[in-house]
Amino acid sequence: MPVSIHRDHALVLKRTPFGESSLVIQLITASGARVHVLARGAYRPRSRFYCVLDLFDTLELEWSERSGSSLGLLRKGALARRRSELTRDLDRYRAGLTALELCRAAARQEQSDRNLYLATEAALEGLQDPSNAPHAVLVVFQLAFLHNLGLAPALEACAQCAGPAPALDEERVPFSAGAGGRLCASHAQEARASGQRVGTIPESVLECAARLAQFSPSSPPSDSISDDLIERVRDLTARFIDYHLETRLDSQRTFLETANRNAPERGVPTT
Structure with missing residues (x-):
């Protein structure tokens, strides 16, 4: 089946553990598309995704998608904008969660x-x-x-x-x-x-x-x-x-x- 490669900025909307060390990530990309990707081994300390896939941050991502599949595979990830202030204040954190949930x-x-x-x-x-x-x-x-x-x-x-x-x-x-x-x-x-x-x-x-x-x-x-x-x-x-x-x-x-x-x-x- 044909595979397409995508690159875009994105925000993490939801993270769901998958297996022992992986994550299924729900994203909204800068183009406005909702995308689901699998980040294999994201919890492993030596993973290239370790401490990258956090809520509230703007990310630069690359992922692949097979035709007809609703779950892509994350290939690369990097921080574009870290927003650590939201994790230091409970009101900011809660407001951020509400924005992401909406x-x-x-x-x-x-x-x-x-x-x-x-x-x-x-x-x-x-x-x-x-x-x-x-x-x-x-x-x-x-x-x-x-x-x-x-x-x-x-x-x-x-x-x-x-x-x-x-x-x-x-x-x-x-x-x-x-x-x-x-x-x-x-x-x-x-x-x-x-x-x-x-x-x-x-x-x-x-x-x-x-x-x-x-x-x-x-x-x-x-x-x-x-x-x-x-x-x-x-x-x-x-x-x-x-x-x-x-x-x-x-x-x-x-x-x-x-x-x-x-x-x-x-x-x-x-x-």
Whole structure:
């Protein structure tokens, strides 16, 4: 069977032990393709892959593929960019794992997505910079991730009519993941009547999310945004992703099992 040789930069999305000393590596390449390769003897101290195939780093790889096979064979590997800062800080490490898991959930073998690779690499680069708040980097990445999939929530205008969607009492705005995000009062009522779940979100959270969506994950805004507001925006984006992916990421499970951080206070009407 014919064998093809491939060379590209790549990020490791997942590593699975194979046999006593080998690894099956799931990658996203710089061209945006999801690739599975076998790294023989990767755990052996004298292996040419030893300490190379780490999460978070950008790699230069060469692998072969046989026609009709879904598993390639890794031939060469070298570091292009080490990001050790992510392994020294728990928040950065967790944010990096979430970025990689999101990338893995969206990457497809049959369809390349270079923008997905670029956004993921930018998030890892942003997390490497100790001056960036890790949760801010993650939120900007999640917004870029949704935009790349064509699922970006409406944050400034009504998702249904693109018209104004002013805040209700207590500065809260109707919002529905199923209906696309922010809603005007009329379309919020229609969504509820059709059986869709409609809640409300603080307008300040949507304003902050709209602002963060203008940045790259590698360089989130450096001015002060309160930790509480970042946490609320993260809650919004994480639950929006959770709804549309229809699966709960392992790296987000604990975060999303906490009560909704944007829920109205008790006794405050939502509509």
